[in-house]
Amino acid sequence: MSAFLAYWLLQLQWVFFAYFIVISVAYLALHFISVTTTIRYMRDNRAPYLPRILPAYQPPISILIPAFNEEQSIVSTIHSVLRLDYPEFEIVVVNDGSNDETVARVIAAFAMVEFPEAYRQRLPTEPIRAIYASPRFPRLRMVDKDNGGKSDALNAGINCIRYPLFCAIDADCILNPGSLARVVRPFLDDSTTVASGGVVRVLNGCTVKNGFLEKVELPRRMLPLFQSVEYLRAFLFGRMGWSPMNALLVISGAFGVFYKEHVVAVGGYRTDTVGEDMDLVVRLHRRLRRSKRPYRITFVPDPICWTEVPTDVKSLMSQRIRWQRGLAESLVPNVRMMFSRRAGLIGFLALPFMIVFELLGPLVEVTGYVAMVTLWLLHLIPLQSFLVFLFLSIGMGILLSMNAIFLERLSFQMYPRVGQQLILFGAAVIENFGYRQMTTLFRLVGLIKWLFSGKARSDWGRIVRDGSWQRSAPDDADEPPATGIREAIDPTATGAHAARVEAAK
């Protein structure tokens, strides 16, 4: 029996080796594409070369902030959104049946009053309790509804919004004043754009004042620092690499802009998944590919949104399990797109890549580690081979992280000091000795949970928040300008876009 096992474990070595080579080549290719795309993007956006776009040509946007028990951060987030440098936008906060003081705090902070909204239910949701508007901040409204999960809250928000484009953001995110203008740019440059996302960065360690990022620093604790490197990897070449091929499968739920009518056409956010953001993007691709309509789902390398990452292992585990389940729930129902001619690069590259390397990756990696250790313990491979393969695997991990740091340098240099870059490099090295293996294990647990439990419900994925960035510079709440909605506003907004959608049909 042991001879049989040993034989198969030895054969598996070759499978792992081949897998390792293929994944390394794939990541290096993505890195190459990201570098060329980023260089071109930075070249064109290094300075404001062109005259300012006339406000009439910037599409108005609805900003959706779904919230569940966000009494700590919701007021600060709304203040930060109210100060965005963008000509025309409205904010719709959706309270998903919070059982804390979320609603009361928003009502008090923004002097909100109940509003007799002629609510129209295009997407089914849990019942709406009330809708509020603010006479002091006419851009702001709040939908109070029964609890139904994040997707349900987003769908209720979509039912309420006025504008053709909407931007969904997490209630605990911090934005830059120019975030919206940057992420909307693809819609202005290419009229076939249906969704766009940008880079989400780690907020831990930074300083926030009046709802805006004042000072960018690296996290001081190891766990968030490792995640800073991970975020750079995931966004700067994970996503930038797929965008030029129009094969981007994820736009972060923390900050993404979508064309409302396309989202409604695919039925809005799915409420029976924990990965509603990725699921939506995959379904958009599927529908638009099927209709043979030209479209673009795009990604900008601008750091537009900052979010706090888990600082304790328990929260990190729950987050990664949730992400892996979300990944499985988004990919598996669309597996028929794989190798379908109609699906183009999505079917031939993006989906197989995501399934083989991202979804099944943890299984292969953990099996690989276990097999190597077992073979070494059984003296079936020499220590030398074991160490060489470990060296190769860790070396590749460090190289990929270094690629991401290099891309950060090429793009927006949010960590400009040489010291910061050395710290990032140090983290890129150290994370390979324990942290990566730990997160791989969490992802494997997520995969197993997805396999053996039923469908999940879109939830809120709570993590324990450190919040030190808020303490370090308390929000002294200078009031944002109470700019009125000109919406009544601008009837052109909806008409032109509706005409465009209709024309495309």
Add this chain to the structure above:
Amino acid sequence: MDFISGAAPVVVFAFFAGVAICALTLLMLLATIVMRMIALRTERIDAHAEALWKPILMAPGTAAVTGLPALHRRDVRGFIEAWNEAHEPLQGATTDRLAQIADKVGLQQQLCRFLDTHRFHHRVIAVMALGHLKSDESFKRVLPLLDDKSPIMSLCAARALLQIDPQSGVPKLIPLIVDRPYWSQGVVASILEETGAFAVGKRLTAATLHATSDVAPRMIRFLAGVDPKAAAPIIREALRSSLDTRIITTCLQAITDPTDLVYVRPLLTHSLWFVRMQAAATLGNLGVPGDETLLVGLLSDQQWWVRYRAAQALLKLSFITTEDARRIQQAQTDSYARDIIDHVLAEQTIEVAA
């Protein structure tokens, strides 16, 4: 090397692959740090140039410029950036004074040198500066850049050409506006408005009249922005005869003459909801007594947006008061119509309070 001597070939290969990967990693780290150091040096030089030249460039007044410092080669880029920035509308410097400074430091020669480099940033800021400089001989230098494959460069060249010589630039530019949907419409509109109706109006009108239905909506929008008077007859004709809904909705947004409402009213019963919606909104802007009856009919439309815009339009009419709106509401048998009036009245109250 002893460590891998006698190992299987695959292990030897893996070992050397690992070594190569480590070397590549260190090389990238080195490249990252060196690039940062170069960037720091460049930033220092630019900051020095800016600190030296910005106060001179931004200084108010029209007196003759005397006692300028020498423009060192390494400061040229910083100078051009500051010089371009000084031309932005709110910076307050007079262009005559800036032109004098440019002349004294020999900017034209420096810009020609920058245009000949392969560095994108240098070439673009040179094109921008040539536009501000308005020197006739620059026209020929900038003209080929209209065909640059970068939309940033070609749009900057278009703007510069119109700044240098609008009469010669407009005939070159208008056909490109028609042919290049990938040029940002907001930027094109901004450039056209900056140039003004006097220089652009005639050619733009002619191009709009000959535009295909694909291009016509954006051309009408550009023309309406630059020269509403020239756009009016085209809008009228399009509303009278066009069947293309994109053209119709664009015209409905651009219409300014109440006498054209005669073409708008029939569109309130159009089969497509967004045309009805847009027609209602237009009626709200320009409507006359009697139009309220037409809008009331739309309060019960099947489409939420039509009801919403009709209610807004109703309240926008100067001769309809809040009390009139309440009376209209009470007369409605359809609950959707009553609700939408409540909604819009509440919105109006909030706007007034704001």
